[in-house]
Amino acid sequence: MFLNVHSSYSLRYGTMSVEQLVKEAVSLGIEQMAITDINNSTGVMEFMRECRAHGVRPIGGIEFRKQNKLLYIGIARNKEGMKELNDFLTFHNFSKKELPARADAFKNACVIYPYQSGIAVGTDDFIGIRPGQLNLLYGRDLSQLKDKLVVWQPVTVYNRLHYRLHEYLRAIDLNTLLTKVDEGNKCRPDEHFLPPGELKHLYAAYPFILENTEKLMAGCTLNYVNKERRNKKTYKGSKAEDKLLLEQLAWAGLEQRYKGENHEAAERLKKELEVIEELDFFAYFLITWDIIRYGKSKGYYHVGRGSGANSIVAYCLFITDVDPIELDLYFERFLNKNRSSPPDFDIDYSWDEREDIQQYIFNTYGEKHTAMLGTMSSFKDRSVFREIGKVMGLPKAEIDDFLDPVKQEEHKKNPVYKKIMAAHGMMEKMPNQRSIHAGGILISEDPITYYTALDLPPKDFATVQWDMYEAEAIGLDKFDILSQRGIGHIKEAVQLIRQNTGDVVDIHDTRSLLKDPRLNGLLKEGSSIGCFYIESPAMRQLLVKLACEDYLTLVAASSIIRPGVAQSGMMATYIYNYHHPEEVKYLHPIMEEHLKDTYGVMVYQEDVIKICYHYGGLDLADADILRRGMSGKYRSKKEFDRLIESFFIHAKKEGRDEEVTKEIWRQVASFAGYSFSKAHSASYAVESYQSLFLKTYYPKEFMVAVLNNYGGFYQRWVYVHELRKVGAVVHLPCVNHSEDVVSINGSDAYLGLIGIQGLESRHMTLIPKERRANGLYKGLEDFVRRTGITLEQAILLIRIGALRFTGSSKKALLWEVYSYLGNKQPEVPSQELFRMESKACVLPPLDSDKLEDAYNELELLGYPVSMGMFDMLKTDYRGDVKASGLRAYIGQTIKMVGLYVCEKTVHTKNNKKMWFGTFLDAEGNFFDTTHFSTHTPVYPFRGKGCYLILGKVATDFGFPSIEVFRFAKLPLVDNPVMA
Structure with a gap:
């Protein structure tokens, strides 16, 4: 009798999952029902499977609403009817047309309109009447309605507690306070399952309504095959x-x-x-x-x-x-x-x-x-708490206080906190949006x-x-x-190489790349800035620690760098075993045979499969199922448990020692959750080699490609620094040379107009386009006339030095541009028959300040180009030690000056914070720092700039870093404009 059931897929409306719906129906003896979520069919197929598993007859449908107002409910008579309803909703989703007051005439679906909707129903349509509306039938001539009326008992909530949850969901959906959600925007408190007998009793005075409902439901069948591959079956046709x-x-x-x-x-x-x-x-x-x-x-x-x-x-x-x-x-x-x-x-x-x-x-x-x-996407932990607090009308400060982990015990006595926690417990992980x-x-x-x-x-x-x-x-x-x-880097680099050098690079010749000694030498040094997957500080450190100089080692590194492996301690075990293979102790000869390449550590998911197959006696298919189960991707616990039992039974049949089997299983189980697919790692490693090849043999073109594809792990200035380091002459943007993106000609690289903060995108494309069409700009006036640029935008270009081709200083150009555009609307660019040159003003000498230029660049590009950050420091001190000499000071306390590159915050096992920093020294070489909470009680970093660092040089598998004792940001010389 339930033709209008909402699951939690009726987003921010229904409160029960499909599984909960079916279990509740079974507990009440309900034998059939229709899922009709609001403006979606997300749960229909899941509902069908769940119902069949519990002996309930499933019916599919959709409830159609416009601006939260119920229009009608579509009920599919069969698979074709479900398609008609889906097509109807899809059409309106695609056309962005509002749903009509009357539904289409469906061939295999019927429509139920609410009683008193005012709609004259068609031949195959029905009218749903709630139990509370039956009194409206009293004394009416029902001859026209007798075949149309059906039972309408919507289901939205489980009980009164769920109804409160429903109210929270509606307030969140409407972005309003709980108290401001009116009755028309939420369901009625009685929209829950009733035992079939009780529901029939409510309609006992109108048996024809019950008959109509039963007849309608009996004519509906979700006739989908339960388990079938539904992909396109052929490519060629057979x-x-x-x-x-x-x-x-x-x-x-x-x-x-x-x-x-x-x-x-x-x-x-x-x-x-x-x-x-x-x-x-x-x-x-x-x-x-x-x-x-x-x-x-x-x-x-x-x-x-x-x-x-x-x-x-x-x-x-x-x-x-x-x-x-x-x-x-x-x-x-x-x-x-x-x-x-x-x-x-x-x-x-x-x-x-x-x-x-x-x-x-x-x-x-x-x-x-x-x-x-x-x-x-589902409602998440802290966000749920905030959403509930917000609709309750709590101020942000109070919500933040409730979320303070230190005060949890104190809050447990607070009645408001208890209310939020009760709703939080039910709402967390509920569907929120598609x-x-x-x-x-x-x-x-x-x-x-x-x-x-x-x-x-x-x-x-x-x-x-x-x-x-x-x-x-x-x-x-x-x-x-x-x-x-990363692929954008490779693709554009190949194009730039052809344009700039004439060379045609076959980047797919991977076999020769993997054996190139020059590439492998750079891998070993960790010289991989800009290269896919191997440029982060952690990965470059790992390459050095492993002394990685071949493809197979890089494949392993691409796997063990992942967070789970590193945090579990397996990374350190792997590095040690890699350097001391003679010390590796294998539990069994089979472990040695199949894990020798990874020095006894299960680095890959494939290693788990190997051990389950060769030691545990499972076939390869079952071994993969077991691997999936241990990584949380297999849902059948019964099947999973059977395979674990099978592992031990087969091992025993093979005469394996029981204690050894237990320990091997422990290792398998602990590694499987962290392990990474070797195929994934191998693919990453191939792309890393391709990037490294391009950086090694065509470094300028490669770094330009990295910049033009929005970099990688680091901020943009790091790649500009690297571009200079590989021999390019980096020029500031210039309206007569720059494109919208970075361009390169020989060794000259011009920064693109895209990088100028505040410059409108239309000018980024218009300026080079006009130059290509009508030649170089002859001067400021010519530039202004041809581009129609505004005063504000022209000032940006002058300040960054993009009009330096004129030979005039920035200050002179600023005076000049005001004479053209000071109090005038910009002219629309147009072709002129005769061009009259403006009279030139004679200005007194105006000083140019390099430091002022650097501050302009810092503001407009985010980094200086005219001078380095070290040159902008008040102090001339550059540290006692440089990055290249760190290994000579292991165990000693030293002072260094470093330009901040990036940082990473981690939590220790006792939940204290520590930080890892990456810096450049005055010679442009990278070095790394470690900041323990004992020496750094508060957050250590203070943004971009140079830092004075006091610490001890430590080494981990040959990689030097500084354990920081004291750390302070160094001041810059004052901006002359602000002085």
Whole structure:
């Protein structure tokens, strides 16, 4: 009898999860019901599965509202009806048209209008009447309504406590105080489940209403197959054609990749193709190949990574550049017959190319079958507390006080605090809003609106109303089309190299890159600023500590740098074992055989699989399931527990020592949660080598590319510093030389107009465009006339030195520009038949001050170019020691002066803070500091600038740093303008 049930997917309205709804229905003996969330179908497929698991008959639908006012409720009679409702909502989401007062005439769905809505219902429509409205029927002629009236008992809350939660949610949604939420904006207190007998009793005087309701519900069936792969089934049109094409591509790729006979690779390829056929994954591989092919046709560079790099088929299709044989990567980590969740390829493109790739996918595979994956953000801990406090009308100071961890015990007696905590406990992790996944795209066989209505976020790509976990449960495999700045660096660097030097670089020739001794030498030194994934202070330190000088060590470093591994102590264990392999003690010969490459440490997820397979006797598919379970990605606890038991049983059958097995299992369990996919690490390492190659052989072009793709780990000035360090002459922006972005010609690099703070974007593009069209600017007046620039914008350009080509000083130009633009509206640029030059004013000599220039640059660029920060210090002292000589002072207390680069705050095991700092010395070399809370009781850093540092030189695996005792920011020379 329940035709209008809301779950918590009725965002900031419903209070029960789908699971709670079904459990409550089962406890009351309810045998069927319809989920009808407000303006979405997020929970329909989950509801269907949950109901079937508990013996409840599911019905799907959507409640349609306009500006919080209920219009009608759509009920799907079957799968086709659900699609009609989804299509109807999708149309209005896409067209941005308001929902109409009357719904469309659906073929496989019916519509229920509220009693007293004033709408004349159609043939297949119904009128929902609440129990409290039955008295309105008394004395009425019901002949026209008798076949239309149905039971309407909405369900929104669980009980009175949930009703209070509902009120909080409505206040949060409306951004108002709890007391100001009117009755029309919230549900009625009685909108909860009633036992079927009680509900029927309420309508006993009108048995035809009960009959109509039962008949309507009996005619509705969510006829979806429970578990089925729903991706596009073929690429070419038939599975036979797909098989033939994939095999042709794979074998041809094998020849290209291995350039000669490779029996192991051929056997591996044959085996993978068999598994791909068995699991019906031909289309998934071919669609990915097609996406890559399109990108290549446009000149786009990509990186294929993720568990897909475990596949030699992917390697031979040039989806990835990682050789799974060289790295001993198991295909089962990507695809196996027992894998409970669909695998996916992660394909990275440059940040400015991804959108075109996405558009290609939508155009090629059809808008009805293609959609972006959604995400569901939930209410989070502290934000929930703040939201509840805000709608209760509490001042910010009181909310902050409640959140003070030191005062928690004191607050527990406060009744207001207790109220907030009660609501917080129920609201935390509830769905809050729908959003869009970072890069997931779905391509379905049937139109995707069979499974969901679609949203249209700002980028205008259709987006499903549920997340990746629901896609997985439904049977849809995602394609991850991602973007990253590192690829932008590589792509633009290759283009700049061709323009500036004429060289054509094949960045995909990874085999030769990995063996280049010059690159490996720079890796060992940690000289990797600007290079993808290996430029952060922590990563550069790790490279030095490992003395990393080969690809396989870099792959390991890319994994152990991750926070979980470092915090667990495994990083330190790995570094020590790496340098002392003779001291590694293996628990069992099998551990030695399979972990010798990683010195006894399970660095990768694949290591977990190896040990479960070779020591525990599980097959590779089960070993991967176990690995997923331990990393929190497998949901069936029963199956997970069975596999743990199987590990011990098989080990015992093999005659393994029970105590050894327990210890190996302990290590497996502790490492698995932290471990990282070797395929991911290998993909990252390949891209790191590519970046390092470009920086090594074409450093100027590479650093310009880094700047033009918005840098990486560090602030912009660090890359400008690095650009100078590699030999470029860095020029301030100039209207006669600069583009919008940084440009390079030979060794001359001109900063772009984009970097000037306060300069309007239209001028950034107009100034170089006008120069290219009509020649260099001849002087200030010519520049003003041709660009139509305003006084304020012209002053910015003069102050930064962008009109220095005129030969006049900044102060002279400022006098001059006021004569053109002082009290006048800017002229619209136009072509003139005759140009009359203005009379030049004769000005007295105006002094120019280099320090003043540096302060202008600091203000307008964020860093000085005319002089360094060290040159702006009041003191000439530059420290007793430079970074290059630190190793000679290990254990000694020294003084240094350093230019602040960045910092990192961490919490120790006893919850005290400590800090790590990175600095440049006066010679432009990096050094690092450690600040313990014992020496630094308050936050040590005071923003940009140079610091005087007193501390002891310590070394960790050969990497020197300074343990800071005293630390103070040094003052700059006063700005002459302010003096």
